[in-house]
Structures are given as structure tokens and as C-alpha cells.
Amino acid sequence: MNRRPIGVFDSGVGGLTVVHELMRQLPHEALIYFGDTARVPYGNKSPDTVRRYSREILDILLGRDVKLVVVACNTASAHALEELERYAPVPVEGVVRPGARAAVAATRSKNIGVIGTAGTMRSGAYDRAIKAVDPAARVTQRDCPLFVPFVEEGWLDHPATKLVAHEYLDPLRKDGIDTLVLGCTHYPLLKPLLGEVMGPDVRLIDSAEETAAAVSRELARSTLHAPDDAQGRVHFVVSDAPGQFEKVGAAFLGERVRDVETMALGEARG
């Protein structure tokens, strides 16, 4: 048993879908969430830069005495997880492997689709993670750069969003996938629309749910879970624009986002 908080980080607001699931599945845990809103998004940045940013945030969370770190950003999980695992003195859980395991468990045809940011797709992390579980699986990837801005605009079922979804996903549908991994924390908000576009025969895998389940297993394994008398809570830290984070965050968290702390990152080298 351990009352120390769980650290969670993301490039911005998207990781709140993971926080939502952690709160639901682990109601006694204290959570600290760091959203790097000063440098969001990570999806179009280089692996080296994403690793550097992720290390900085890991240090901040370790400075707050976390007992476990959740990399709630697919791009950071894809590029930085191994390095963070080597470096951190506490367990580190990403979102890629839980999503990959769930996809392999769900598929019947072994024909799996994955969508995410350009960075996540280019890294090949999902492809490797899925094939590590089932080498016979066939993985078809597609980056969907417009989905994040549509979600942040709140146009979750706008006709334009649907047109874009068809453009991105029709090739995957025609390819005969029966399972689609939503490999970006923003995408669960598009679930109804994506379900409509892909049809009832395609199972959508939400990494947020799977990651929270993986964290729960890790806490049990390492006996780090909070006692049942502990009151769950969450503290938010962002690197910029807390007001905007509160406003946009509610849709991701499923409830109001309050008491957001701001911590500036980065110093000029010039």
C-alpha cells in the first residue's frame, strides 16, 4: 500500500481521457497530471525533441514524489517509453502496449488498423507492439492529422469531420480490418462518428481504458496501490494557458477541470 500520487503526462489536454479512466478504475488514487500546453502538439515533432520534452516532464513528476508514471501521450509513448523506463526509479506505463494487447485480444481476422498522429505512425511503435504479442497479425496504419484539431474545435459530429473521417478511414475499411486502435488520446471523443464510418463489424480499441487497466495490474503486482480509505483526487499542472486547459479539458475529463497550476518550462539557450 502506498499513498504517493501517480504521475500522468501528455503534450496537452488529450491525456485527460486517460485520467478519466484512471479515476473510474482506481477511485482511491491521487493523480498529478502534467499537460505540456506550451509546446503542444508533439505529433509533428522529431523523436529527439519528444524524448527531450518527456525527460523534462518525468523529472518534474519525480520531483513530486510519484510512485508510478503514466505516459498518456501516444507520441511520447512511441518515441520515449524505453528511455523513460531505463531512467525512472519507478514503474512507467505507456499507452501503446496496452492498446496493442487489447487489439490482439479483440481481433478475429488478425487484420488490425491503427490510427494516430504522424509521429506515432512513423515510429512504427504500434506495429512492433502488436507483432510482439502476435507475430501473425497484419497491421495497417494511417495518420490522421486533422482529427486532433477537429476534436479541439469541438466539432465531434460536424459534416466536415465526417468527410475527413471517410477520407482517412475508407481505405482501412476496404482493407477489411476488424479492429481499429484509436492511437491518440483525442480520438475517443470521436468514437461515435468513427463507429458510424467504420460500421458495426469493426471493434474500436480505446487505449485510455486499456492503459488504466494496465496501471491497475501494475499497482497490484508491485503492491503500490492506495488503501481503500484514501480519497481519490487529481491535481493539474500545465506549462501554459491554464484557462484554455480548463475550458477544453472538461470534454476530455468528463467533468469540470479546476485548480490548474502553471509551471513554465524551458530557458533560452540563444
Added chain:
Amino acid sequence: MNRRPIGVFDSGVGGLTVVHELMRQLPHEALIYFGDTARVPYGNKSPDTVRRYSREILDILLGRDVKLVVVACNTASAHALEELERYAPVPVEGVVRPGARAAVAATRSKNIGVIGTAGTMRSGAYDRAIKAVDPAARVTQRDCPLFVPFVEEGWLDHPATKLVAHEYLDPLRKDGIDTLVLGCTHYPLLKPLLGEVMGPDVRLIDSAEETAAAVSRELARSTLHAPDDAQGRVHFVVSDAPGQFEKVGAAFLGERVRDVETMALGEARG
């Protein structure tokens, strides 16, 4: 006469539309372009953060002995221009005032529309700049957060882009504006589509053209222009992902982007 380079900066690739116009209007000048691709975009970041990033980049450009600095990013012009002007020992030109002057010169009804990022619109910089030229002007603003991702995706005339443009712009059209300022460096690439949506009676103001003209006047005024025997050239520096910058940049610059230098910014404070 002065052979020192002109420094140009932007949050990423968009400012290349300004570089394109500078190269066209000032063929003898040497240009240094800095694109902050490690922290792009600026449009959704706080004024303080945008000012801090802009100061860092100004220092880098001053370190390269520039004779004039062009803030080719609307959001940075809106939030940071006054501070940069106070701080820099060389002339600083933004994109907001040139666009505002051109809009006032173009309008007959004095009913002017402005579109841009959320940050630029919230700053009210265009409204102030237009009214400083003509206090009788009426300004209607609209932030269009999805335009930048559509341009970066290269979907310049996709049906989805058109649907989005109608959603954003139909209220401005109904409002009877006769002049629309494209207050974001990405938007000139959407000119054909925006012209179609707004109709032939609305004049589109491209800040890139106007800014290059303002720089040309400033060089003449301060006798800082390069001699006619000088060969124009441009050197590119980015804070991340030079390959991606080269790939996406060509559409903005109107020619191939080559020899991109990478310079990492920012150090951990954590």
C-alpha cells in the same frame, strides 16, 4: 546601403509566404529565416509564452547580425511586437499593421473582416491597428483554428475544407464585409477557396505582400537596402524536424527549401 541580412521569424513554416514576397520584392537582400518548429503552433499559446519565445528568437537573429527583423507570424506580431521594438537595436516590422493599412485602403464600405488564429483574434491587435488608421472602420473578427491544419495537410480545395470555410465565413459574408484580412501566414494558400466562398465582391488582403512592401519602404527610409550588385539569398534555421520543414515548406515558399540548419532551443528548468 548595407549587405547585412534581414532576419525573419515565424512559429513554423507559415512565414515562408512572407519570405516568398520578400524575395520577389527585394531580390538583392540576404534573408535568414527562423522557424520555431519545436514549439509550433503559437496560435493557441498565452501572450506571455509567445513573448518569451519571440524574445529568444530575436536574440538568435541579432546574434547573426541582422539589420532588420520581420515578425512573420501574426500571433507573435499581435502579442510581442511592441516589446521586440523596444528591445531590438534594429528596426522590427510585424505583419499586423501592414495588413491593417492595406485593408483600410481597400475597403469602400469601411466594413472589414479579419480572420486568424485564436490568439491573434483574442489579442484584438487587428482591431486596434485598423482603427488607428481609420477610427470609423467597423471590424468583424473570426478565429479559424482548422485552416492551419488543413493547409499543412495540403487539402487546399478538398470538399471538407470548403465546408469548414463556409461554417467560419458565412456569418462574415452575411455581415456585409467588403474586405477580408487573411491574418495568418498559412491562409494565402487558401486564397482560391476563400475567394470562392466569399464571392467576387470581397477583397482578400494578403499580409505577406503588404509586409514585404513595408519592409522595402523601411529599408529605403533608413538606407539599409543591399546594393544592386548583391545576390539575394535565404538561409533557413529551424528548432526541430528540418526534413518535414523542407517537405511542407515548398508549398509556402513557392520553390524548393534547401540547406536547412537545425538549432535546438530551451533547457530544462525542472
